Amino acid sequence: MMKDFTLQIIGHRGASFNAPENTLSAIQLAWNLGIKKAEIDVHLSKDYQIVVIHDENTKRLTGKDALVKDQTLAELQDLSVCLKTGVDKIPTLKEVLETIPIESTLIIEIKCGKEIIPILEREVANYSFDALVFISFDYEVISEVKKSFPNNKSLWLLDLDYTKETEKEYVGIESILKKTKQANLDGINVWAGKIADKNFVEAVKTANLLLYIWSTNSVELTKHFLKLGADAVTTDRPKWILDQL
Template identity: 35%
Template structure:
């Protein structure tokens, strides 16, 4: 089971920043999961929210401002009595900070308008095996268009089981296979996620569960053969797996 740092090591550095990515490698993560959006001048940046208020204290909508403008803002993590800051990164900076052999999961937080700018940029800068790149999204129309543009990469459909209590798991798995989806990213309580993980793996899909910070739950996922565990605390998860002899 591989450990994926949720928005980078966001407990130690501002989420979705270069410093969070670099910290994830120090914490023993196998990969990082980051959110991507499009600025007004069609630059792909790593940022979760629609606007910058929560992370920077100043409220600007990402898609209404240029990258150069947004670059002047400081993303801040308050840790103990210290403020740790970094800048909103362009996708190229994220790729440059991703070590060889590590994996990069990019969650598309906007619509399919990001696909062409993302494809063009990654074609120029992606320095390692594209099988180490995964695009993830809740939106089927984004994933279908991504698949037509990036045949060589992995694509994951995100499913929040808490928000879909009546979901037919088998139908969801079969639909993913039909649409050429590589894997499922699943969130929810362990027992519901376990059922979907087992079904997905039986259909040949990769499986990723987010966001798990409990070591006992992580150990249970490892036992059932989960492929990827996304966590806010990659250092703790890595220590847990190492102590378990894995």
């Protein structure tokens, strides 16, 4: 009997290899392809609306050099996301939440500070605990998120050896696990690098924590991390990876 890997593959910014990242097109495509978990990034606009975009600046995605936090929602949604698949808009979190199918999970990466939490509480109030997972690189932010959403899974994002600079900042798995437990977090979400080796994964699993991996489009790496015991792997090509598995 073939193993079902559906719950272990996360669509990075939607199905972002085939549609503009973090747009309704990319997110809806992921769901339409049968992907059960999709990840998005959120910022706050000038008028305190939660918008779905990765960068703090809109230039890479839209061509306009402006900070998200300095633009109103209307100004942001007036911009076109022009990539190879055509024209799209920067969506709101509300718009993305409405797309989530039954028994699917949206993973929300918080790219700004704690000021987003009260607005987040209002916007996701009607969604089940299983439908939403929170992640952030900012330890203070994800710790506060866990306090506000104790029943939702919250994971601390870590660069590890993503760059030479971040590799120098690596403090060791024991310190990471200690801080993760102190904040009552459910796990960590780590870069698919060499630091996340067999011993690293075993330490996380022994601590009864979730381990997500970001982000790879390699079938070999995906298989490697799932075999080691990772709970999920994030990829721009979720359907293609699933088909290869």
